[in-house]
Amino acid sequence: MLRFIGRRVWDGGLTLAALVTLTFFVMRLAPGGPFSKSRKISPEILANIQKTYHLDEPVWMQFGRYVKGLVTFDLGPSTRFRDYTVGDMISAGLPWSVTIGIWAIIVATLIGVALGVAGAMRRNSAADYVAGIVGVVGVAVPIFVIGPLLQSVFALRLGWVPVGGIGAGWRALVLPILVLALPNVAYISRLTRSSMIETLRENYVRTARAKGVGAARMVRRHVLKGTLLPVIAYLGPATAAIITGSILIETIFALPGIGRHFVDAALNRDYPLVMGITLLYGALLIVLNIATDLIRAWIDPRLRNGR
Amino acid sequence: MRRHLAITLGGLMLAASLALSGPATADDTLDRGIGSEWSSLDPQVNFDAAAGWIQSDAYEGLVNFDGSGKVIPGAAESWDISADGKTYVFHLRDGLKWSNGDPLVAQDFVNAVLRTLNPDTASEKGYYFYSVIKVKGAEALANGETKDATTLGMTAPDDRTVVIEMETPNPHMLDLMGAFQLAPLHSPSFEAMGAGVFIDPAHVVSNGAYIIKEVVPQSHVLLERNPNYWDAANVKIPFVKYHVTEDVNTELKRYQAGEIDITYDIPVNQIAALQESIPDQVSISPSTEVTYYSFNLKRPPLDNIDVRRALSLAIDRETLEGKIVKGGAVPTYSFAGGFDPDYHGPQIAEAGMSQAEREAAAKDLFAKAGYGPDNPLKLNIVTTVAEDRIRLAQGVALMWKKVLGVDAQVDSMERKAWLDAFYAGGWDVFADDLVGDFAGPETFLAYMRPSADSGYNWVKPEYDAAMDAAAEEADPAKRNEKLAVAEKILLDDYIFAPIAIEPVRHLVSPHVKGWATSPAGYNNSQFLSLE
Numbered sequence: 001m002l003r004f005i006g007r008r009v010w011d012g013g014l015t016l017a018a019l020v021t022l023t024f025f026v027m028r029l030a031p032g033g034p035f036s037k038s039r040k041i042s043p044e045i046l047a048n049i050q051k052t053y054h055l056d057e058p059v060w061m062q063f064g065r066y067v068k069g070l071v072t073f074d075l076g077p078s079t080r081f082r083d084y085t086v087g088d089m090i091s092a093g094l095p096w097s098v099t100i101g102i103w104a105i106i107v108a109t110l111i112g113v114a115l116g117v118a119g120a121m122r123r124n125s126a127a128d129y130v131a132g133i134v135g136v137v138g139v140a141v142p143i144f145v146i147g148p149l150l151q152s153v154f155a156l157r158l159g160w161v162p163v164g165g166i167g168a169g170w171r172a173l174v175l176p177i178l179v180l181a182l183p184n185v186a187y188i189s190r191l192t193r194s195s196m197i198e199t200l201r202e203n204y205v206r207t208a209r210a211k212g213v214g215a216a217r218m219v220r221r222h223v224l225k226g227t228l229l230p231v232i233a234y235l236g237p238a239t240a241a242i243i244t245g246s247i248l249i250e251t252i253f254a255l256p257g258i259g260r261h262f263v264d265a266a267l268n269r270d271y272p273l274v275m276g277i278t279l280l281y282g283a284l285l286i287v288l289n290i291a292t293d294l295i296r297a298w299i300d301p302r303l304r305n306g307r
Numbered sequence: 308m309r310r311h312l313a314i315t316l317g318g319l320m321l322a323a324s325l326a327l328s329g330p331a332t333a334d335d336t337l338d339r340g341i342g343s344e345w346s347s348l349d350p351q352v353n354f355d356a357a358a359g360w361i362q363s364d365a366y367e368g369l370v371n372f373d374g375s376g377k378v379i380p381g382a383a384e385s386w387d388i389s390a391d392g393k394t395y396v397f398h399l400r401d402g403l404k405w406s407n408g409d410p411l412v413a414q415d416f417v418n419a420v421l422r423t424l425n426p427d428t429a430s431e432k433g434y435y436f437y438s439v440i441k442v443k444g445a446e447a448l449a450n451g452e453t454k455d456a457t458t459l460g461m462t463a464p465d466d467r468t469v470v471i472e473m474e475t476p477n478p479h480m481l482d483l484m485g486a487f488q489l490a491p492l493h494s495p496s497f498e499a500m501g502a503g504v505f506i507d508p509a510h511v512v513s514n515g516a517y518i519i520k521e522v523v524p525q526s527h528v529l530l531e532r533n534p535n536y537w538d539a540a541n542v543k544i545p546f547v548k549y550h551v552t553e554d555v556n557t558e559l560k561r562y563q564a565g566e567i568d569i570t571y572d573i574p575v576n577q578i579a580a581l582q583e584s585i586p587d588q589v590s591i592s593p594s595t596e597v598t599y600y601s602f603n604l605k606r607p608p609l610d611n612i613d614v615r616r617a618l619s620l621a622i623d624r625e626t627l628e629g630k631i632v633k634g635g636a637v638p639t640y641s642f643a644g645g646f647d648p649d650y651h652g653p654q655i656a657e658a659g660m661s662q663a664e665r666e667a668a669a670k671d672l673f674a675k676a677g678y679g680p681d682n683p684l685k686l687n688i689v690t691t692v693a694e695d696r697i698r699l700a701q702g703v704a705l706m707w708k709k710v711l712g713v714d715a716q717v718d719s720m721e722r723k724a725w726l727d728a729f730y731a732g733g734w735d736v737f738a739d740d741l742v743g744d745f746a747g748p749e750t751f752l753a754y755m756r757p758s759a760d761s762g763y764n765w766v767k768p769e770y771d772a773a774m775d776a777a778a779e780e781a782d783p784a785k786r787n788e789k790l791a792v793a794e795k796i797l798l799d800d801y802i803f804a805p806i807a808i809e810p811v812r813h814l815v816s817p818h819v820k821g822w823a824t825s826p827a828g829y830n831n832s833q834f835l836s837l838e
Contacts, residue, residue, distance in 0.1 A: 030723075030724070031720075031723070031724040031727045031728065031731075032721070032722075032723025032724045032725075032726060032727045033723070033727070035431075044449070044450045044451075045426075045431070045433055045434065045449060045450075048426045048429065048451065049429045049431065052427075052429040053429075080346060081344065081346060081347070081524070082346055082347040082349065082352055083347050083348055083349060083502070083503070083505065083506045084506075084524065088524075089524065092523075092524045092525070093524070093525060148556065148557075148560070151557075151560055152560070155560065155564055156560060156563055156564055159564070162561075162564065162566055163557060163560040163561045163563075163564045163566055164557050164560070164561055164566070165526065165527070165550060165561065165566060166523070166526055166527075167527075167566070251553055251554045251557070252554060252557055253557070254526075254550070254551065254552065254553065254554065254557055254558075254561070255526075256523060256524060256525030256526035256551070257525075260525060260553065261525070264343065264344070267721055267722070267723070268723065269723050
């Protein structure tokens with residue numbers, strides 16, 4: 001088991017190193033630079049600003065400098081937000097993204113699994129159809145449509161929650177979490193349903209049933225564990241995707257998360273900030289994937305030995 | 308074990324959620340939208356107009372500006388101007404204080420300029436002092452040729468006097484003495500904490516009507532009334548909150564929900580409907596930004612003035628702004644006019660014609676140059692990806708096609724790439740824009756000097772000479788006349804087609820009183836009140 005973890009961590013490290021290198025050099029291929037904004041500045045002054053941020057050095061030297069900084073956990077200064085370092089920006093934004101991300105995944109899992117189980121237990125019943133409709137809507141209607149729609153109804157018309165910002169406390173997070181959860185509710189409920197229908201056909205379930213185990217007890221003790229395997233496999237990457245993919249949500253609901261920095265940083269050629277967030281996203285994805293594998297191995301003994 | 312984990316996790320989430328709950332925005336707070344996040348709250352570094360609003364609330368320069376953009380006394384209660392217009396002596400008010408109670412002295416203003424010019428500050432704003440107004444010694448300090456602070460032509464002979472000596476007279480110098488360009492520097496806190504002090508509410512020291520109370524990156528900046536401000540008795544609103552409002556549609560909804568009192572912008576496709584439903588709350592007025600389409604003089608046949616002139620005349624500017632872009636921009640036939648009511652500059656020669664006459668003239672000129680529907684001219688227009696800019700470029704392309712048979716291709720790119728593309732030269736027509744440093748013609752005309760910007764490849768010693776002549780003139784009226792002579796030389800060469808003066812757009816809640824508009828866009832919260 002330790003060897004398994006060690007290998008995954010080693011692979012993850014290599015992946016990150018490749019990611020850093022690739023991002024660093026590809027980013028420099030884009031035309032424009034962090035300070036190509038005002039044409040009024042004299043070349044001497046511009047050169048001086050470039051020098052302050054080491055942008056006058058050859059790219060390989062800048063790369064060396066960056067890697068050296070990484071070793072000491074120094075992600076460098078932000079060129080777009082001149083008051084902050086990249087570390088500052090990430091530590092200010094990440095808690096927001098993580099908070100709405102984790103809540104969204106919890107909400108999505110609870111509702112999704114419940115709908116999926118209900119659908120599988122009573123196929124073609126009303127509950128199954130509701131789950132189906134939620135599934136289609138959640139997957140098909142994009143966030144930038146459903147978000148403003150919910151804002152219009154619950155914030156503007158009913159006034160239950162604010163439109164955006166963080167001034168109203170927890171109420172400000174209700175809509176973003178729901179909107180972020182919705183596509184995952186859809187996916188998880190479909191996943192649970194099909195997985196459960198399959199599990200219900202397994203021999204060990206039939207055996208249990210033949211032995212007279214009650215329906216509720218059977219689901220709890222025998223079926224659910226088998227059913228949830230694919231759901232858990234999905235949750236790891238989904239959590240990473242939700243935390244890193246909240247750009248639209250954060251923009252629509254005016255939340256100070258990390259996702260918005262990413263786009264802004266890229267558009268403003270804030271090289272250190274783009275690097276920092278890329279690295280963070282990469283690391284997040286790798287860690288959550290490893291965690292998923294570990295949980296799956298814990299649930300399913302077959303995965304523990306062998307591969 | 309499992310249960311423990313679940314409880315810990317749940318507890319963490321609950322704590323995070325509880326930490327969020329604060330009081331809802333109260334009525335004693337003015338909520339203002341600010342667009343994308345401020346790039347810096349460091350007054351000597353910040354170069355953003357929107358962050359400039361925060362800066363103008365938190366700091367006060369030697370002068371201040373009322374809502375209509377008029378220069379009024381700020382930290383200086385009066386000033387004397389020498390007969391040659393090159394030396395300004397500012398007299399500070401008696402008993403001025405910083406927000407922490409320290410006395411505010413003349414040297415604090417000198418230190419601010421020294422820090423702005425210091426290469427170590429890496430500020431883009433030094434050019435205000437060595438280029439827009441030529442303060443003696445400023446350029447050498449900015450270039451790092453000297454580090455000797457005594458060489459600067461800005462001094463504080465005593466605690467209440469600031470003297471500024473310039474190489475040439477400049478009647479607009481007062482426009483650059485406000486908080487945006489010249490916020491004073493509280494040296495003790497800056498030297499103790501470095502530039503980080505400006506975002507640290509516990510330690511930042513300012514001298515404006517408000518002090519910085521809370522800074523949350525990507526969310527908001529909260530300001531509170533400064534009791535040590537000399538005119539604190541007349542500051543009516545206790546708190547001002549600047550919200551990051553990146554998404555213009557969300558901002559509109561927040562305004563409609565009462566979360567924002569003054570928006571940063573209005574979604575272009577909503578302007579007409581809002582002007583219908585809440586006309587009193589829609590505030591659209593010209594800014595100091597002019598859009599113009601520059602022609603690449605290095606690329607034939609655009610080196611032929613007849614071709615450039617025809618292209619300029621074929622643009623129906625009224626239709627373009629009124630029916631196609633519909634963003635509230637004002638069509639213009641000049642480059643530097645329309646910002647200062649005292650400047651009576653020229654327009655392009657055909658400004659008085661009807662559009663039909665212009666189009667007829669355009670066809671003749673184009674035929675003379677050997678082009679027309681039978682021999683169509685092919686060219687590209689390089690523009691930014693902003694929606695209204697793309698629509699503008701497509702509208703121009705359409706008009707060129709219709710009138711002159713031109714095949715124009717619109718190449719849109721993000722702003723940074725667009726800026727670099729200008730000097731790379733891979734364009735026939737560059738969808739250009741320029742934001743003036745103040746609401747007057749000179750900031751625009753100085754920028755077009757062939758000696759100031761090589762990107763246009765425009766060789767015109769007469770223009771430089773005319774601008775030099777104007778720069779020596781101290782009398783404002785005479786200076787404007789000389790600037791008009793220069794602008795005529797510029798317009799007569801048709802090196803660009805002027806398009807429009809861009810607007811600023813706000814929604815202003817009926818609760819807000821005292822709102823006024825001006826091209827310079829100064830709207831200090833200290834002059835507003837809430838009802």
